[in-house]
Each structure stands twice: as C-alpha cells, then as structure tokens.
Amino acid sequence: MKRTSLNDIAKHLGVSKTLVSFVLNGKGKEFRISEEVCQKVMDVAKEMNYQPNRIAQGLRTGKTNTIGLIIADIANPFFGKLGREIEQEAARHGYRVVFSSSDENPEKSKEQISVLQQSQVDGFIISPPINSEDQILALSKGHTPFVLIDRYFPEIETNYIVVNNFEGAYNATNHLLKLGRKKIANITLNMNLVNMKDRTEGYKKALIDASIPVDENLIKVLPFSHDNKDVSKAIQELIGDRNDIKADAILFSTSKLGIMGIECISSMGFKIPDDIAIVSFDNADAYKICVSPVTVVGQPLNEIGKTAVHVLMNEITHPDMIHKFQKITLKTEFIVRKSCGS
Amino acid sequence: MKRTSLNDIAKHLGVSKTLVSFVLNGKGKEFRISEEVCQKVMDVAKEMNYQPNRIAQGLRTGKTNTIGLIIADIANPFFGKLGREIEQEAARHGYRVVFSSSDENPEKSKEQISVLQQSQVDGFIISPPINSEDQILALSKGHTPFVLIDRYFPEIETNYIVVNNFEGAYNATNHLLKLGRKKIANITLNMNLVNMKDRTEGYKKALIDASIPVDENLIKVLPFSHDNKDVSKAIQELIGDRNDIKADAILFSTSKLGIMGIECISSMGFKIPDDIAIVSFDNADAYKICVSPVTVVGQPLNEIGKTAVHVLMNEITHPDMIHKFQKITLKTEFIVRKSCGS
DNA sequence: TATTTTAGCTAAATCGATTTAGTGACTAAC
DNA sequence: GTTAGTCACTAAATCGATTTAGCTAAAATA
Numbered sequence: 111m112k113r114t115s116l117n118d119i120a121k122h123l124g125v126s127k128t129l130v131s132f133v134l135n136g137k138g139k140e141f142r143i144s145e146e147v148c149q150k151v152m153d154v155a156k157e158m159n160y161q162p163n164r165i166a167q168g169l170r171t172g173k174t175n176t177i178g179l180i181i182a183d184i185a186n187p188f189f190g191k192l193g194r195e196i197e198q199e200a201a202r203h204g205y206r207v208v209f210s211s212s213d214e215n216p217e218k219s220k221e222q223i224s225v226l227q228q229s230q231v232d233g234f235i236i237s238p239p240i241n242s243e244d245q246i247l248a249l250s251k252g253h254t255p256f257v258l259i260d261r262y263f264p265e266i267e268t269n270y271i272v273v274n275n276f277e278g279a280y281n282a283t284n285h286l287l288k289l290g291r292k293k294i295a296n297i298t299l300n301m302n303l304v305n306m307k308d309r310t311e312g313y314k315k316a317l318i319d320a321s322i323p324v325d326e327n328l329i330k331v332l333p334f335s336h337d338n339k340d341v342s343k344a345i346q347e348l349i350g351d352r353n354d355i356k357a358d359a360i361l362f363s364t365s366k367l368g369i370m371g372i373e374c375i376s377s378m379g380f381k382i383p384d385d386i387a388i389v390s391f392d393n394a395d396a397y398k399i400c401v402s403p404v405t406v407v408g409q410p411l412n413e414i415g416k417t418a419v420h421v422l423m424n425e426i427t428h429p430d431m432i433h434k435f436q437k438i439t440l441k442t443e444f445i446v447r448k449s450c451g452s
Numbered sequence: 453m454k455r456t457s458l459n460d461i462a463k464h465l466g467v468s469k470t471l472v473s474f475v476l477n478g479k480g481k482e483f484r485i486s487e488e489v490c491q492k493v494m495d496v497a498k499e500m501n502y503q504p505n506r507i508a509q510g511l512r513t514g515k516t517n518t519i520g521l522i523i524a525d526i527a528n529p530f531f532g533k534l535g536r537e538i539e540q541e542a543a544r545h546g547y548r549v550v551f552s553s554s555d556e557n558p559e560k561s562k563e564q565i566s567v568l569q570q571s572q573v574d575g576f577i578i579s580p581p582i583n584s585e586d587q588i589l590a591l592s593k594g595h596t597p598f599v600l601i602d603r604y605f606p607e608i609e610t611n612y613i614v615v616n617n618f619e620g621a622y623n624a625t626n627h628l629l630k631l632g633r634k635k636i637a638n639i640t641l642n643m644n645l646v647n648m649k650d651r652t653e654g655y656k657k658a659l660i661d662a663s664i665p666v667d668e669n670l671i672k673v674l675p676f677s678h679d680n681k682d683v684s685k686a687i688q689e690l691i692g693d694r695n696d697i698k699a700d701a702i703l704f705s706t707s708k709l710g711i712m713g714i715e716c717i718s719s720m721g722f723k724i725p726d727d728i729a730i731v732s733f734d735n736a737d738a739y740k741i742c743v744s745p746v747t748v749v750g751q752p753l754n755e756i757g758k759t760a761v762h763v764l765m766n767e768i769t770h771p772d773m774i775h776k777f778q779k780i781t782l783k784t785e786f787i788v789r790k791s792c793g794s
Numbered sequence: 795t796a797t798t799t800t801a802g803c804t805a806a807a808t809c810g811a812t813t814t815a816g817t818g819a820c821t822a823a824c
Numbered sequence: 825g826t827t828a829g830t831c832a833c834t835a836a837a838t839c840g841a842t843t844t845a846g847c848t849a850a851a852a853t854a
Contacts, residue, residue: 115840126804131842142801164570165510166840169809174507176550176571184551185536187529187737194527197553206567208518209526209551211539225548228506229518372741395529396738399714457810468834473812484831508810511839 114158122154134160168230176206177422178226180219180236182334183211186366188392188411189237192259195415196235203423205232214334216242227254233422235259240302240334255425257418257436261305269425269436271418275305275391278407278442279312282361282389285405287320289450291359291387295328295348297341297371298363309363309391328357332367341370345378349386358386359450365392365406372400383451393445403447410440456500464496476502510572518548519764520568522561522578524676525553530707530734530753531579534601537757538577545765547574556676558584569596575764577601582644582676597767599760599778603647611767611778613760617647617733620749620784621654624703624731627747629662631792633701633729637670637690639683639713640705651705651733670699674709683712687720691728700728701792707734707748714742725793735787745789752782 116134120127130151132141138148168174177200181189189211197207208226212219216239223245226234234256238246243263249256250268262270286294294317301307314324330344348357362368368390375386382388382402390397393408421436458476462469472493474483480490510516519542523531539549550568554561558581565587568576576598580588585605591598592610604612628636636659643649656666672686690699704710710732717724724730724744732739735750763778 128804161570163840165507165572168507169511170842183536184526184539185533187532190529190532191527194525194553206550208548211536228503230507369737369741376741395711396741399711399738400741401743470834486832505810512812
C-alpha cells in the first residue's frame with residue numbers, strides 16, 4: 111500500500127490538488143476556500159493518514175529544514191554533548207540535524223560538506239579540521255549559511271562561536287602556579303588549530319607573567335589521531351625518570367588527552383595531586399569520579415550549541431541581510447576539584 | 453549564482469538531459485552513447501562543477517540513502533559510541549545517518565519516526581523507549597525496514613540486535629559471590645524495558661543458584677530520567693545507616709547509574725572495594741580511571757552497530773525477500789578491574 | 795443592462811532528477 | 825527493393841509537492 115499523496119486526497123474528494131495544498135497549509139482563508147470544503151479536506155487527510163512528502167516539498171521550495179553538523183567524532187562526549195544541545199535547539203526551530211564525524215580529517219570533511227550540500231541542507235554547523243581552510247573559503251562563497259564552532263580560521267571571515275581558550279588556559283596555569291607548582295607541562299594537540307594554539311599561548315603567558323621561563327620540552331604536541339601510546343610516551347618523557355622528574359603539574363588541552371593521561375599516570379604508580387597536579391580542559395564525566403576529581407576548564411556546551419543554532423537560524427531566515435559576521439567568544443568556567451592539591 | 457543542473461549541461465552542449473543523465477550515471481555504454489559525446493558531457497559536468505541534487509533523485513527514485521537512528525540520547529557516551537559505529541558502517545554502504553534523541557520518551561520517538569518517514573529515510577535503527585510498542589507495531593506494518601537495538605519487544609516480531617543481558621548480569625553477580633560478597637544490591641531502571649529486566653533476572657538467578665534469597669529491598673528501580681538525587685537516595689537506603697549496612701556490593705545496570713553512584717559513594721566517604729564492591733554494565737571511559745577502576749560487563753558496540761547496519765542494508769536491498777526476522781543476541785565481555793577487590 | 799467585483803475554485807508550470815518508449819538515419823539481409 | 829536491425833540519440837512522463845495565473849458563476853455596482 112502506497113502512502114497517501116495530495117493527489118489521492120484531491121481525487122477522493124473530486125477537487126484539485128491545489129485546493130488540498132492550500133487547505134493543508136492553513137491558507138484556506140487566504141485563498142477563500144469555503145469553510146465546508148476546508149473541513150472535508152482536513153477530515154479526509156486525517157482519515158487517509160496523509161503525511162506530506164518532505165522530499166517533494168524540499169524539491170519545490172528549496173528548503174529541507176535540515177542542518178548539517180560536522181564534528182570530529184560523535185563518540186567523543188565533548189562533541190556528543192554539544193551535538194545534543196544543537197539537536198535540541200534545532201528541534202525547537204523545526205529543524206533536524208544530520209551528523210557527520212570528520213575524524214579531524216580534511217578530506218572526509220570535504221566529502222561530507224559536499225554530500226550534505228547535495229542533500230540540500232539549509233545550513234551547516236562545522237567544527238573544521240586543520241587544513242580545511244579551502245573548504246570553508248569555498249563555502250563562504252556559496253549561498254549556504256554556516257557557523258563554525260570550537261575553532262575558526264582567523265584569516266577567513268565567517269560566523270563562529272568559540273570560548274576564550276587563552277584566558278581559560280591562563281587561569282588554569284595560574285591556579286597551578288599559585289599552589290606552588292613550578293614545572294608545569296602542557297600536553298596538547300597539533301597547533302595549527304587555533305583553539306589548541308590559544309590554549310598553549312595562554313599557558314605560556316601565565317608562566318611568563320610569573321617570571322618562569324617557558325621550557326619547550328615541557329610542551330608535548332600530539333597528533334590528532336592519538337592513542338594511549340602517544341600519551342604514554344609523552345608522560346614517560348615528563349615524569350618517567352624518577353631521578354630526573356621534569357614536571358610537577360600537567361595542563362591537558364583536551365579531556366580525551368587528560369583521561370588517557372590519568373590512566374597512564376596511575377598505572378605508573380604516581381599519585382595525583384601529591385606527585386603531580388592535573389588540570390584539564392572540558393568537564394568530562396570521568397573527571398568527577400576519578401581518583402582525585404579533576405580541576406577543569408569547563409566549556410559552556412549549552413550556550414555554544416544554542417548560540418550556534420541561533421546565529422544559523424538568523425542567517426537562514428534572513429539570507430539577504432547585509433552581512434555582519436557573528437564572531438562570538440564565550441567564557442569558560444573554572445571548576446576547582448582536588449587534582450591540584452591545595 | 454544557481455547550482456548547475458542536468459538541464460544546464462544539456463543545454464550547454466545542445467543534447468538532451470536524458471543523455472546527460474545516462475552518461476553521468478555510467479550508463480553511456482549501455483545506452484550506446486558515443487565515446488566522444490560521453491567525454492564531452494563529463495568534461496562539461498566537471499567544468500560547471502555539477503553536483504547532483506539528491507533531493508530530486510530521492511523524489512524520483514524513492515531512495516534517499518539515508519537511515520534514521522533513534523536513540524535515547526546522543527550525549528550519553530554509550531549511544532554516542534554506538535552511533536559512531538553505525539555512522540561509520542553506514543558510510544561504507546553509501547548511507548548517511550540522521551540522529552534523533554528520544555530521551556526515552558515515547559511521544560518524542562513517535563514524532564521522530566513520523567518526521568523521518570516524511571523525509572523518506574530508507575530505513576530505521578531504533579532503540580525503542582518503553583510504551584512505544586504501538587509505534588513499532590505500526591512500523592512493522594509499513595514498508596520501511598527497521599532494526600531494533602539494545603532492546604526489543606518480545607511480543608512483536610521484528611529484527612533486533614541485543615546482547616545477552618541475562619548472562620552478563622549472571623556472570624557479574626557470580627563474580628561478586630565468588631569474592632565472598634553476600635549482600636549484593638542491584639540499581640537499575642524501569643523494568644518494562646526488556647534489557648533492564650533481563651539484567652535483573654540474571655542477577656536474581658545467580659543469587660538463587662548460590663542459595664541466597666533474593667531481597668527485593670536490595671533492588672532499586674529508578675525512573676529513566678534520573679539524576680544524582682535519585683541515585684543518592686537509593687544508595688543512602690542501601691548503605692546510609694552505618695549501624696545497619698544493607699549491602700556489601702552493587703551491580704549497576706547502566707554506566708550512567710554507576711558513574712553517579714560512584715560519585716555518591718565517594719562523597720559519603722566509603723571506599724571501593726573495601727567498604728563496597730562495584731560492578732557495572734557498559735565499559736565507560738570514566739571506569740578506567742576512577743578510584744578503583746571498575747569491573748564491567750562490556751557491550752560489543754562495534755559489533756552491535758555493524759550488525760544492525762548489515763541487517764538493515766539487507767532489508768533495504770532485498771525488500772521483497774520472504775521474511776525471516778533477524779533476532780541476534782551478542783555476547784557481553786566481562787572485564788575484571790579492581791572495584792570488587794580480590 | 796452592462797460592467798466590474800468577488801467568491802471559490804482549477805490548470806499548468808515548476809523544482810531536478812530518472813526512465814520508458816520512441817525516432818530518424820543508416821546498414822544489412824533476403 | 826522492401827524489410828529488419830543497429831546506432832545514437834530524444835520526447836515526454838513521472839515522483840509529490842507549491843505556486844502563479846486564470847476561469848466561471850454569481851453578486852455588486854454603474
């Protein structure tokens with residue numbers, strides 16, 4: 111049994127499908143269809159369980175009420191939670207979300223943008239991987255509105271929603287300094303990404319302001335597709351040699367790094383915070399229950415998601431507006447727990 | 453500037469759009485279009501940056517190469533990881549995934565199924581909430597193929613992929629018993645859901661097999677939308693009174709419960725596993741790094757996701773096949789860590 | 795009475811693909 | 825020299841909506 115179409119209803123009632131369309135779109139009055147006929151149409155539509163074909167609507171109107179979300183990895187709770195906020199806020203505006211995980215891989219993200227464009231999404235929310243500048247530039251020349259989140263490219267004019275990574279890292283490092291830590295390390299990711307770069311810059315600035323020289327050996331930059339081994343190696347280099355322990359604190363630039371790091375530190379038999387203090391970006395669940403709950407630089411995921419959707423909705427509904435890009439930087443929230451001692 | 457359509461290419465070359473369509477779909481040979489013309493069409497298509505309009509394709513062919521995934525909450529790492537596996541496997545078959553979080557709310561899931569059907573998804577993967585039997589029944593009478601994951605309804609004939617929850621819980625409980633625990637509690641969710649029910653059944657069976665009477669006061673059933681307070685209350689009842697400690701071990705039926713539980717137990721000043729032993733379903737990241745890493749009943753997320761997509765693809769590509777529903781039960785993996793002592 | 799309005803509706807174009815059923819020109823066969 | 829086949833391509837229908845332009849009969853106005 112086929113699904114009911116406008117035409118089926120029209121034939122069943124002996125009227126035109128134009129009329130049926132008008133009525134079901136609530137434009138009965140506007141096109142002065144008689145009350146009586148309106149009622150009939152609506153009754154039959156219900157009776158035949160009419161469901162509009164959104165694909166057909168999309169083709170005709172050019173609108174799909176769908177937004178494409180491209181993030182690194184939906185399995186990463188940071189993006190999972192962010193995705194959820196976006197999904198929720200989009201739903202409030204009547205939009206669905208198609209998720210794509212790019213794995214921080216620019217080829218993948220290019221492919222995904224392309225496929226989603228072919229699917230006529232009305233807009234994008236993108237957390238762009240490194241080396242995807244050309245794609246973002248191409249997008250910005252097209253007519254599909256988009257918003258970047260988590261990172262952006264300073265050299266390209268776009269909408270973006272990020273947090274104050276510099277300040278967050280500065281505060282976190284400062285916190286460690288105030289507690290007497292002197293040899294503070296930073297484990298981070300590829301710095302071609304502006305958010306990672308800002309975090310390390312903030313870290314350095316805090317050291318400099320405290321008259322502590324920056325030791326590049328204490329900054330461990332891992333590739334995006336890192337695993338336990340990479341983190342383990344970095345930590346080995348920092349505190350592996352008991353006769354020459356190089357660090358008394360670590361600032362992890364992401365929670366994925368931090369979680370792996372803590373696992374590794376524990377397995378080496380070190381105690382947090384006595385042997386080594388820890389601060390991390392992102393308020394992961396794991397941090398709340400681990401050996402000594404971790405002090406974190408939390409990101410306002412709810413606000414990031416909501417704002418991103420708002421900005422996008424604005425672009426979608428006012429496509430012809432003269433352009434002022436929304437460049438929004440939100441505050442981080444510093445949450446003190448036990449991983450830095452006191 | 454509008455996007456290039458088949459028609460644009462056809463006009464530009466002075467041929468019919470039929471021909472262009474044939475060529476671009478690789479059917480040039482089959483419809484004996486001359487080599488020369490084929491080449492020209494492909495060159496122009498590239499030159500004009502032709503991107504097929506998938507919406508139009510979808511309308512004509514009835515296929516969107518999209519599957520709808522309805523889960524409880526994409527922010528929950530269990531579903532996030534599962535979603536990722538599904539996304540990955542679907543991509544291998546050329547499919548995109550639209551995620552919807554139902555929050556275990558049957559009204560929401562109904563709405564979402566409806567919207568996704570209107571969007572002509574080619575199939576569904578659903579983790580159905582309680583009281584959504586009618587929707588699943590309705591789906592099974594329609595023509596959109598679907599697969600249930602994580603849970604199913606025994607009274608409805610459908611495809612499903614689940615794990616052996618009974619066995620997982622049985623083994624976990626047995627493990628606790630072998631280590632000398634006598635007063636084992638179970639904190640779980642609404643048992644109208646077959647997976648939760650099976651877990652508690654497995655737990656009970658292990659007790660019975662060890663000749664320990666089942667004490668219903670040790671089984672705490674929380675609502676789906678639980679928060680820290682609910683968990684806290686349950687744990688208070690179990691071990692809150694120092695003069696009358698009712699439990700020496702807890703089996704958590706989900707990791708969300710377990711993580712909240714551990715947070716709560718720690719804040720009450722109890723030590724795991726000395727004061728109380730812990731086992732939980734789901735191998736959450738947090739469990740790897742917490743005070744004493746948690747022994748878990750892990751679910752093979754990769755296999756669940758892959759199998760679900762395979763079964764669905766099979767249904768999509770052979771819609772007319774005589775029906776044998778795939779009812780697949782996968783094994784859980786018991787991972788021993790330190791939360792039960794030794 | 796002739797003309798204009800209005801009410802209430804419909805025909806047909808359109809979005810951008812796919813696909814069926816041909817068409818005309820040329821060659822080969824009987 | 826008619827018929828049949830092959831080659832290389834095209835016209836037009838179709839999917840299911842939206843939307844513009846227009847039509848007819850009755851009512852209102854001049």
